[in-house]
Amino acid sequence: MSIDRPESSNHPRLLFTSNGTRYELIRRLGRRNNGELMLARRRYAQGPAGSVIIKRLSRPVSEKQKQRLKEEVQLAYRLSHPGIAKVYQLVLHGGLPYVVMEYVDGRSLETVLSVSAMRQRPMSEAFVCHVVSEVADALHHAHTLEDELGRPLGIVHRDINPENVRVGSSGEVKLVDFGVAYSLLPGREATTASVLRGDIAYASPERMRLEKVDHRSDLFSLGLVMLELLTGRHLYDLEDVEQSAREAGPAPATLAEVRCEEPSWVPVTEMAARIARFGPEDVERAAQGVSEPLRAVVHRALRREPSERYQSGLELRDALREFLVVQGRTYGRPEAAREVLLAVKEAELLRESADVLEPDVFPETPPRRTEH
The missing domain is CATH 3.30.200.20 (Phosphorylase Kinase; domain 1)
Structure with missing residues (x-):
């Protein structure tokens, strides 16, 4: 949606x-x-x-x-x-x-990805660093929130995906919808262990193993969003990952009764197999064309083991902002707003041209993944 x-x-x-x-x-x-x-x-x-x-x-x-x-x-x-x-x-x-x-007047990253697919060119690395660093900063606030007695609330968003991040018309970045978040609020009603809430296409390995997750699971999901913004490719949709999952055989029996609250573009057992089989070589293959320093950030964000990832949103935010400083780039809200507007206009021009030549070149919502 x-x-x-x-x-x-x-x-x-x-x-x-x-x-x-x-x-x-x-x-x-x-x-x-x-x-x-x-x-x-x-x-x-x-x-x-x-x-x-x-x-x-x-x-x-x-x-x-x-x-x-x-x-x-x-x-x-x-x-x-x-x-x-x-x-x-x-x-x-x-x-x-x-x-x-x-209400955040602007566009979701889901739309930004669709626009990028239309014009067949991803957003700039500076744009991605700006957006992801802002989300990382917002997540750090949520992850470190405490109650009135100074006790950690243990918040985990559990649904970081392009649909839940919006870039406003002035370039502001907003994380939305904590509707499936986990927390330690008193009286909290626990989610049934066999129910996966949120979009599993951006789930961390530990979440798909039905293990208890912490804030580092959100940072992994944000890493998937980052990779997709940089390349237009989704890690779990790579041909090699799909093939590896197919060769691995049946999914674990523990997933037999698992269901998702959100619809997924592949069955939950197949998605679990893909998440279980990807490795650093797949991340490297997906990130081809990304500058080496930023590729290193993506690799660390997408480590399978939580202890090997960025340990806080603040750490990821600072790594991305440091990249911009080293590159000598000044990039903020005005630049982000202009880049999104330009990308939308380019996509619209391409669509108008395609409509004249061949009406079906650009569907209403360009598919970013293979349907199964």
Whole structure:
């Protein structure tokens, strides 16, 4: 699901009113496993209107679901970082819970990858360093958050993927949706061991082994996003990785009963086999063409063993910023905004040309992976 190609609504309608503030539907944005996303206009009784994202969740039918919803909102309220989209409030209307969140006017990295595929050229290394370092900084905030008594909350996002990172129209980078995050909040309801939450195409090896994960699992997922931005190639979709997984034989019996909350482009057992079989040589093959210093960063981020990876978001952030300094590059929000805008315009021009010559050259959403 991408919120960059939304379904339009010609006649905005009132969703609900809360404490004198009206929330009007602008357009529906799509569904996720934990609810429907909508772009809405928030109108105050006195003062200007503004856009927000509203997640309409399914009606909690069990105490477990109610507890999970409570945990998600409690956790979101604690996160306060410029690189994390804010959660404003939880509203109950008509028996349904609505989570009101910050709207980031811009594009998701999912769309950026599609645009790169259209024009057949990835974004610049400077752009990737800027975006990934900002996400790493936001993750460091979440990973090191403590409660009122100074006890670590142990937050793990568990769903770092291109869809959950947005680049705003001014170049700001925002991490969104902590809806499947793990934490040590009091009263937390544990996820069933056999259920994988989030997009498993960006899962770490230890997560696919159904082991307990920590913040380093998020950093591995961010490394996968980084590699894809740099090259347009997904590590788990490399032909050699797929072939190696096929030759490895049946998946472990422990995965027989595993299910995913999010749909995947390959069955969970096959994805687990691919994740189990990739090695440094596959990372090197995927990163061909990337400059050597940045290739070293990718390699370390994608180590199979958590102890061999970057040990904090701060460490990864500093490595990427140091790369920019060494390269003599000044790159920030203005440069990121301009590069995304230029990439979109280039892709649109190519698409218009292709439409004239051959209508099916560029599908509505260019595929980045082989469907199985």
